[in-house]
Amino acid sequence: MSATLAELVARFGGELVGDGSRRVSQVAPLDRASADDIGFVAQSKYLAQLAGTRAGAVILPPDARDASDLPRILTPNPYLYFARVSAYFNPVPRPPVGVHPSATVAADARVAEDASIGPGAVIGAGAVIGARTAIGANCVVGEGATIGTDCLLHANVTVYHRCVIGDRAILHSGCVIGSDGFGFAPNEGAWEKIPQIGRVRIGNDVEIGACTTIDRGALEDTVIEDGVKLDNLIQVAHNVVIGAHTAIAACTGIAGSAKIGRHCTIGGAAMIFGHIEIADGTRISTNTLITKSLPRAGTYTSALPFSEHEVWQKNAVHMRNLDKLVRRVKELEKKIGELENKS
Amino acid sequence: MSATLAELVARFGGELVGDGSRRVSQVAPLDRASADDIGFVAQSKYLAQLAGTRAGAVILPPDARDASDLPRILTPNPYLYFARVSAYFNPVPRPPVGVHPSATVAADARVAEDASIGPGAVIGAGAVIGARTAIGANCVVGEGATIGTDCLLHANVTVYHRCVIGDRAILHSGCVIGSDGFGFAPNEGAWEKIPQIGRVRIGNDVEIGACTTIDRGALEDTVIEDGVKLDNLIQVAHNVVIGAHTAIAACTGIAGSAKIGRHCTIGGAAMIFGHIEIADGTRISTNTLITKSLPRAGTYTSALPFSEHEVWQKNAVHMRNLDKLVRRVKELEKKIGELENKS
């Protein structure tokens, strides 16, 4: 696949500057691009990236119109434009339509005619698979689960019974949707299981990373709203609600019944306590533990700066006596005050 | 399925107050319950939850006998009672008995007649599957592994060769039992693999969460005792022993040869060093790193309170000079002492 700059502008907008017949066939970072590639500079402050590039064309912000002699496309959001050109040049290969002979589809499952059910996949009784959706090899979709249209389940995904997934979802390998929440009642030193009778409900345009786990609700549903993006190895406990268009980086854990707002961004390995509420638009830093509700948007952090080991150890040990240190300072302040009064 | 309160009390005990012919068919939280639902109040301090409920009946602690006009059941542990009623109304659907035609069962595997082997499941040579146990779709049980009776392996579970799982285990999708421990001997700048020849031995009544990994022992076995409950995405390294009825929340890691006591509760994203021993009944907080043995039960913590990012940064940077700060305070104390002596 290839396109001239004029064709790209016709398709994706933007202002063409220079030779519109320049033909490109792939996207590339500027420092590795060749004459068939188109690169981009996200913002004017990164224009130095243009130096020495061998790219055939470049996508620039409008205020960088004259920063290059290359044929170029000006657009307010070069990164987004680049993403779209990349998607155009690199369409996701969709597996062949139809049910692979090695798949197991329950007699009463409803699979769209133009859906694709891969080798070894298992579709449970009463499950629904929407139009143009591809279920990857060895995926398992439980009884009564519903998958929308234009979804892509990569290989080895598990969706438990009765869970609901919207349209255009992308689920990566190893992710698990709808496992039981972690609920037990203590009984004479042992734990007795609380049935987890809720579901997981996932909106439209959601992407879920590899080996990310989303537990079904205990009584009500766990809810992932439209446009949420979850990275790999994230734990979402039962009854959590994640608001629309929130993005969460890998290794993060969200405890039961937490309610995350819309348009939040949460860094990797963050941990969110259960039964708390986080305001729309909140940002949580990497490695940060959120222990109570955040009613106001803002950026929140509890991650420590590292040091060389010996230096760190010498400092960190005082954490165990910080309260004493504060009291010693208070005592000093008192004594100084007395001395000042005397003198 | 439905039951009158009188039937519930006949089955599960407790004291009936009010109309025993009241029929309910589901459990629900009080604020969402309808007339067919039974709700509960765990402890008297939560009795405010009764306000405005539309539940048909309620489970209460004995000291709340008069807190509601609803038909009610009094019991010392309402949460546990509720769990049992929920399990009664929501029985776990067991897949059909027998081996699915698409499963692969080794000729010399011993599968109980009333066990269920799901589509695409693979049972290795010499493996044993106990009575009434269900092996989910696309699970793989390795050579010589033993799974007890009444177990439920959800889809896409992997049990490595020779591992042993007791009765009534619940294993969630994506969990891996018996992968090699992380053992390598350094040899001239490279790593040489230490064979991991132990197994994983899991007791009775254990539940293991989605994508949790339990490594086999290097020489001896990794052991998970009876009644242990593990949440999702937990790492249990080789030769770890987890004592009976210990519960561990998601994203926790336990390093090699750690010995966790019985009846411990470990918060999410805790990290436990290897080769240490933790007393029975210990509680470890979320995000806490345990670096040495805990010979006495107690609650242990090393998690920091978060702040707004700018505030946090201003404070956290001093961690790198805490030792200097302590020495400055000591110096001040000395000087104050001298000044006090003089004055």
Next chain:
Amino acid sequence: MSATLAELVARFGGELVGDGSRRVSQVAPLDRASADDIGFVAQSKYLAQLAGTRAGAVILPPDARDASDLPRILTPNPYLYFARVSAYFNPVPRPPVGVHPSATVAADARVAEDASIGPGAVIGAGAVIGARTAIGANCVVGEGATIGTDCLLHANVTVYHRCVIGDRAILHSGCVIGSDGFGFAPNEGAWEKIPQIGRVRIGNDVEIGACTTIDRGALEDTVIEDGVKLDNLIQVAHNVVIGAHTAIAACTGIAGSAKIGRHCTIGGAAMIFGHIEIADGTRISTNTLITKSLPRAGTYTSALPFSEHEVWQKNAVHMRNLDKLVRRVKELEKKIGELENKS
């Protein structure tokens, strides 16, 4: 399988002391060994481990020649020697050569004649499986992926399209190689997917733990060099490079485009920021967050020592006022100076 000490020395080197006809058939820790077992002491400082052992033979460092009356083998690296004897006594069972009838192999995939494709495994179009490589049950190898020779993919591994894995790799169950990196361009409050068109390239002699996820590159490849060992539940983001012979413990996360050096060791649950570079031979402690490049090898830490909960809380709260505390100390120093001048 069994061997005399003389046979072991002929095969693996070392100096035989005592009865070379002593026959052993297994390795064991000294405190559990019986007469058929051979044990080892890694270094002379651990010689106390010999007390009371019932082992039939022992591997010792040369300076411990006289520490035991047992038939013994002297070698500078007893642990390595022990690993090799263990590998000899415990060969990895290789599954039968050939394609299992329940596997699905694309017509144009190239599978070596002596490779093993397990039950339910799926090999995509154009994929290449090298000589003597075993693909475990229900694994999925995507279109155009290449797996080298002598590899062992345990059950339920997923390798995405076009990824490349070298020779002698060991991939544990649930690991995912080549899932999409987490890349999205913000667009009017929503996220638009950046196609991830790079691959994952893995060198020779790499081992990857259970449920570890390695994302494919956005434009260029994610690279795991020769001899790297990754434990379970590790996240490797897009465009990361991990240098040869680096070992990383479980639950660690590495953000996008980080470049980890060669011969590094990284403790469990470490988190590494994206777009940073870490020098060869660096050691990073458990639970440590690395926020910027480490141009010099060393050991780096940011993990805190735990305390009993109440003690910890009393101390940790001051983290939120550390900057104020520092300013109070500075103020005290100033006042003391003034008082000293006066007196």
